[in-house]
Amino acid sequence: MSEVPRPDDTPPGLYDEAGNARFFADPAMDRFVAVVMNMAQEMWVQEERLLALEEARGAAPVDREAKLKAFLDRVFAPIRGA
Amino acid sequence: MSVELQHPMNPQKTPDEAARGRFVSGIRSLILNDLAADMKAAYDRRAAPAYERAHGRPPQTSAEAHKALRGDPAFNIYSAMRVQAQKMVWASVADSVEREAGRLNAAAQAAGGKVQLNPALAVPKNVGAIEVHLMPGSYTRGGDSLEAGAVYDRGLAVFSMGLMGANLDDIGLSMSRYIALRYPDFRPQRILDTGTTIGHNTLPWKQTYPEAEVIAIDAAPGGLVYGAARAAMQGQEVTFMQMCADRLDYPDASFDLVWSSMFLHELSKKQRASALAEAWRVLRPGGLMLHMELPPNAEMSAFDGFYLDWDSWYNEEPYYKGYRDEIPLENCVKAGFAAADCFQFVVPSIGIYGEQAIADMVASDAAEAVGQATTGRLAEGVMWFGFGAWKR
Secondary structure (H helix, E strand, C coil), rough: CCCCCCCCCCCCCECCCCCCEECCCCCCHHHHHHHHHHHHHHHHHHHHHHHHHHHHHHCCCCCCCHHHCCCCCCCHHCCCCC | CCEEECCCCCCCCCHHHHHHHHHHHHHHHHHHHHHHHHHHHHHHHHHHHHHHHHCCCCCCCCCHHHHHHHHCCHHHHHHHHHHHHHHHHHHHHHHHHHCCCCHHHHHHHHHEEEECCCCCCCCHHHHCCCCHHCCHHHHHHHHCCCHHHHHHEEEEEEHCCCCCCCCHHHHHHHHHHHHHCCCCCCCCCCEHHHHHHCCCCHHHHHHHCCCEEEEEEEEHHHHHHHHHHHHCCCCCCCCCCCCCCCCCCCCCCCEEEEEEEHHHHHHHHHHHHHHHHHHHEEEEEEEEEEEEECHHHHHHHHHHHHHHHHHHHHHCCCCCCHHHCCCCHHHHHHHCHHHHEEEEEEEHCCCCCHHHHHHHHHHHHHHHCCHHHHHHCCCCCEEEEEEEEEEC
């Protein structure tokens, strides 16, 4: 991929040397956010596996969408109202 | 919520893939609803007042709202998470596309479909050399294989959180229904969709006007190959052609309707002007040019404008803000249409509100009351913005 054109009025300092958007004073924080989200996703995959196992053993079916919303609200509560 | 595509190209996901896709749709909902609301609150409470203290007035433009928010904790967390969630959209479907390549190829060959590629076409930079929407490989991923189309179709199903319909065709369904009700005497015989990608918003026009010949064009080959098979699988006769909208290989006065959806903002200013002029050229007298697009900044508050323009800075949509800074109806006039024949409107999502809501909109003439209350991404509900012009 070649260099991406930007809007004419783009402020300076929005991207790192590789052209990736950066938002925090410490660039490591941008990467850390991505790690946290990936970890939460993998944890959710395990959660669904557990639900499937429990349901196969006779537990009542669980609404995945509602369960996921509760999961996300719980995991990401500390960043709300920033 | 995540979407199950209602056609045979729908992925046969493993349980882990289904969970990953569900997670991405869910976290996008958290970001676009809850964190976006937090950012708006921070803007009102901190960022805008600080800007006003420094400049003697509040932010008045999208760029000024952006400047006010840069560095604010709510902006930082919203933006960093939204960028990552966007990357996760495409990552969540990549495995199933790779694993199912054989099945998709066999299904596409069995379905048939009409597609004509042009290997001599120089694919423009905005289509193949920019990772639009942070989509790895962009629209030319996999060349003329089914890969780019499958990634786009499946990725959009995760991205859309159910707001774009079961087959991602809500924009086309809503707009075509609006036009059919608003202009009952308009019966196009030949329809051209420009920038079709995979034809998801082309098919509704064939459904609305089944007698019409429908042609869908795009510069990227893979999406066309996929789209042709996808259309055939849904029993829709649409011809897919590899062609650029700003250089149409059609004679003057050869179409009754030229349509696009979410396309013009991906063109450079020069390409966009040419595409509109080409639409005017190929329309027959009495024909209609119609585009579903993002609403212009002129119709929005500084914050709402920034909220949409965010994609231009952080989602590899480099022409998005430049497009939204333009006035669509002025562009129509520059393309050759008479000012009196140009119009803009908003249409409620047919999937969310139903056909009656569109009929009510037509009956009340409310659709053309475009303004801040109806056009923003933060507006109540899902409303699609469009503009167009009649050729006399």
